[in-house]
Each structure stands twice: as C-alpha cells, then as structure tokens.
C-alpha cells in the first residue's frame with residue numbers, strides 16, 4: 001500500500017458571525033454554545049484528536065478570543081476546585097499541549113473558502129483536515145477517524161457526505177458521484193453548491209469534514225465569490241477535480257446541523273437522551289412535555 005503523508009494538522013474555521021443564533025451570539029461565539037455541557041468546538045477538537053491530529057489551527061475573528069481561552073489553563077478555577085476537593089478530570093479535554101494551538105485571523109468573514117485560505121502559511125505543504133464545529137458528527141469511530149482511515153487507503157482529497165431526501169438538496173453542497181470503491185467510499189466527479197432540486201447530481205450532501213491537499217490554497221487564491229456572495233470552499237474544490245484524486249466518505253453515524261436552531265435542539269435532545277447520568281430523566285421530561 002502506498003504511504004500517504006499523514007494528516008497531523010486540522011483547520012477549524014470559527015470566524016463566522018453566527019447570525020442565525022442572534023442575540024445569543026452577539027457576545028458569545030457560536031462555537032462555544034454547549035450541547036448539554038460541552039461546547040461545540042470541544043466536540044470537534046476531540047474528534048480531531050481521536051483521528052491523530054496534533055496541530056489545531058483556529059481561524060478566528062473579532063469577538064472569538066474566548067474559544068482560545070477555553071483551551072487554556074484556568075488557574076483560579078483549578079486552584080479553587082483543588083482546594084474544595086472537586087473532580088477536575090472534567091477539564092482534561094480543555095487542556096492543550098503547549099504549542100499545539102495556533103490561531104490566525106480572518107478580519108472580514110468573506111466565506112468558508114476565504115477562512116481556510118487564511119491558514120495557508122501554517123498549512124504549508126502538508127495535507128490537512130478541516131472540521132466545521134457547528135456540524136456535530138457523532139459516531140464510533142468519529143467522522144474524522146473514519147476519513148483518515150479512508151485517506152490511508154486512497155490518499156488525495158476526501159470529503160465526508162451523507163444522504164438526504166432529494167427535495168432538501170438545494171440547501172447544501174452536493175457531489176456528482178463516480179466509481180464506487182466500496183460501500184462507503186465513492187469517487188467524486190463534480191461538486192455543486194446549493195443546486196436547484198431538478199439539477200442536483202445526487203442526494204449526497206457535503207458535511208463539514210474534509211481532508212485536502214495543500215494545492216487547494218493556491219486554488220482559493222484565485223477563487224471569486226460564489227453562492228451568497230461568499231468565497232466558497234466547494235467552488236475551489238470543484239476546480240481541483242480532474243487534476244487531483246477526490247473521494248467521498250459516507251459517514252457511518254449521526255450528523256446534527258448545530259448552525260440551525262432546530263438542529264441545535266435536536267442535538268441537545270439526542271445527546272442528553274444518550275447520557276447515562278441524565279438520559280432517563282430527560283426522557284421522562286420529554287414524554288411529559290409531549291403529552292401536554
């Protein structure tokens with residue numbers, strides 16, 4: 001089997017304005033909104049670490065510094081907890097190894113493609129992962145680990161996809177599928193951002209996990225504005241197809257679109273119901289509310 005350069009870097013774009021969650025996101029970054037008791041960004045960073053990622057690159061913007069604080073050591077909190085004999089293991093995932101987290105700034109939120117391009121100097125010549133923290137992917141193993149496993153087989157570029165009802169495709173980026181490599185791995189021959197239902201090449205939508213080759217940075221350099229007047233990552237990837245191998249991994253697990261209010265509520269309910277410490281209590285509450 002060919003050895004592909006390992007994926008050690010991941011970019012987390014967190015510079016968006018989160019307008020769909022206003023006023024909650026006026027002073028708090030959307031990526032710090034919690035699902036039960038873990039902020040969205042924590043789920044994404046944990047997923048990346050599980051997949052062997054060592055370098056975490058946050059593309060931040062104004063008002064987003066609390067995301068970096070979240071992964072720092074909170075001395076006052078920790079010493080008070082220690083004095084009171086509280087269990088501090090809950091803070092373990094928030095402790096980054098010194099030097100593991102790098103931030104770059106996207107001064108103006110010009111779109112996801114632009115946000116990724118802002119990380120070009122740190123990505124350098126390495127293939128890298130991208131995780132959109134507002135898409136919560138729950139699976140065993142996690143989505144990025146499933147992708148890294150596929151990457152180790154085929155190399156090149158990979159995107160994670162899932163199937164949705166055909167009439168919902170126009171809200172998403174959609175793939176044109178090529179040869180099927182296995183049940184979960186398909187070649188990608190084209191990508192379209194938010195196509196009209198009748199023109200959609202499939203019902204496989206791009207979810208927020210990618211493994212890309214560094215050449216995407218050069219493509220993004222010349223990428224004009226696309227859907228919504230934003231510089232779209234999908235458009236840049238579409239231009240790379242044909243010059244570089246591109247595959248889609250169908251994620252075995254659940255995806256919650258926590259960038260939308262209903263998706264956020266769904267994720268909260270689903271994860272609370274699965275929790276050993278509170279699942280049965282939450283189920284009783286939900287049943288009581290539904291009976292009203």
Ligand code: UTP
Nearest residue numbers: 013014015016017018019020109110111112115
């Ligand atoms: P979204 O479009 O879902 O996030 O981008 P948004 O723009 O913050 O949300 P709304 O639509 O206004 O409610 C997906 C991810 O890409 C980041 C966002 O922070 C989010 O994590 N993003 C988006 C950037 O970093 N920069 C951008 O210019 C756009």
